[in-house]
Amino acid sequence: MTSLTLEPSSVREATRIFLRLVRPRPLADPYPQYRRLRELAPVHPVRLPDLGTAWVAAAHSAVTGLLRHRAFGPLSRDRLDELSPGWRRQPLTSCLYQAMAFQHGPDHRASRGLVSSEFAGRAALAGRPAVVGLAEELLDALERGDGETDLMASLALPFAALSIGRVLGVPDSLALELAPLLRPAGIVFEPLATAAQRALQHEAGDRIVPLLAGLLAARRRDPRDDLVSRLARHPFPGDPLEAERAALGTVAMLFSAGADSPTSLIGLGTRLFLEHPDQAALLRASPSLAPSAAEELLRHDSPVQLVVRTAYEDTVLAGVPVPRDGVVFGLLASANRDPEVVSSPDRFDIARPPVPLLSFGAGPHYCLGAPLARLQAEVLFPRLLRRFPALRSAGAPVYRSPGTMLRSPESLPVALR
Ligand code: HEM
Incomplete structure (x- = not known):
């Protein structure tokens, strides 16, 4: 598979948008941000303060690929140590982080x-x-x-x-x-x-x-x-x-x-x-x-806007290389509004024919x-x-x-x- 080359300015913009999305207080309307991420690339590297480089999958095809790809799975224990330090000592996380999800x-x-x-x-x-x-x-x-x-x-x-x-x-x-x-x-x-x-x-x-x-x-x-x-x-x-x-x-x-x-x-x-x-x-x-x-x-x-995955081996997602241990955010809510799979995606229409919901x-x-x-x-x-x-x-x-x-x-x- 050929690799997609992403301009540094595009990586900076994707990072800015993603940091806006993950603020401690949520945006009332995150959907324009998702749209811009999809326009930039199906999968984008971003640079996060605590994680270093991570990847954001925003297009429907890329999020589906992430969820179905055998190289990706839930956050590894090492990644959980970084993102949720102390989880092993807490009563709820010490049980829940070992469960099926x-x-x-x-x-x-x-x-x-x-x-x-x-x-x-x-x-x-x-x-x-x-x-x-x-x-x-x-x-x-x-x-x-x-x-x-x-x-x-x-x-x-x-x-x-x-x-x-x-x-x-x-x-x-x-x-x-x-x-x-x-x-x-x-x-x-x-x-x-x-x-x-x-x-x-x-x-x-x-x-x-x-x-x-x-x-x-x-x-x-x-x-x-x-x-x-x-x-x-x-x-x-x-x-x-x-x-x-x-x-x-x-x-x-x-x-x-x-x-x-x-x-x-x-x-x-x-x-x-x-x-x-x-x-x-x-x-x-x-x-x-x-x-x-x-x-x-x-x-x-x-209700679930995104899922998080770790790459268990070096791999390529939608043309973008993701190294082993790389963290990828799969934006389900963005995928659900991808015009590649849904017409007039921002319209709320309860009589809409079935769409490939994520x-x-x-x-x-x-x-x-x-x-x-x-x-x-x-x-x-x-x-x-x-x-x-x-x-x-x-x-x-x-x-x-x-x-x-x-x-x-x-x-x-x-x-x-
Ligand atoms: C509107 C309601 C619901 C939504 C939007 C929702 C969404 C999701 C999503 C997106 C995942 C996949 C997470 C991932 O891939 O990392 C998931 C997994 C799961 N959901 Fe739901 N869910 C809903 C209701 C429920 C209900 C009623 C149950 C009942 C027990 C449930 C139990 C689970 C379990 C156990 C998993 C983990 C499955 C696994 O890891 O194999 N969910 N859900």
Whole structure:
């Protein structure tokens, strides 16, 4: 393959843009920055203060290549030491960074295989009636309220946490106790965060781990027919401490990934409908558009904006050489707006024909919960819009920080009537 030669001025511009994207406070609209990165090159080297040279994949073809290429995998332990120093001593990261999303090759296949078919089976079994029941229950509670609410706290977070909790076998009361801790703990997935943000993450992690350890201990004493009970009794390899970390990491990964991104999808999606009343009216009038609306919400403002990979050997991505140990940021949200694969990509159109969506990733780490997340969006949005035809903004949303990888409103004030 021929190598692409990039001008130093282009590298400087890509670096400036990327540093703007990874600021501790997120940009309200990162999409013009993504567009410029795509215009510069499908993959670009950038020079980062803590990492030295890293690479940014912005075009759809390059991000797909990155996710499917066998030479790339999750951040290596050495890279995690640089980006998240002290992770080995922290209760949450010491478990989570060893779980499936951070594994590669045969270890990853084994960890994913342990839960994937049972998770899919249990999610399908709980299925649409359970998700509909929960949505109706929470919307009933909103109807009884005083007409103004923070939609993240009153709907998005409990809907997502109770849904995943019921699929895994986490009791409702515990799911609701864990829910508010998950948002700061989500910083655990962010590649770049300030020391203060990492401190918040550690504080939340210190509270989450004993709660999950208590649940595992309870299920060992008194097993039930659920996934948490099976994981509690699974013979994970290693000494007792390592085995307990693996069990905790698996449950923490499933619960946190399963609650966090759907919470964000509900927040980002509601905000999109508030900003596009014509599209809200269209979904109210044609609820059969719910599946394509869910895809469009995910495409237009993806809850997971980027993924991070390490090169495990010297390789070439979209014509750009990446050396072994090189770190590459794959901009999913940019790929979803690449005009090479989507026409009029900046238009929000819930009736759009299917597009090759990258919001759930691709390749070996493709999201385990994609069918559940799609179902949640298909069920919730038509009901929310129909129940509250006068739904409107009651103040500016506050976005989560850093929010470089995991984009979401932290609070979303709305008037319901
Ligand atoms: C809107 C909702 C969701 C979005 C946008 C989303 C997005 C993603 C993305 C982009 C990845 C790939 C990360 C990578 O390649 O590095 C991923 C992986 C994963 N997701 Fe989701 N996700 C969502 C919901 C869920 C739900 C409901 C679950 C339920 C448990 C879940 C569990 C997981 C797990 C376990 C992985 C790691 C898979 C692996 O490493 O093999 N996600 N998700």
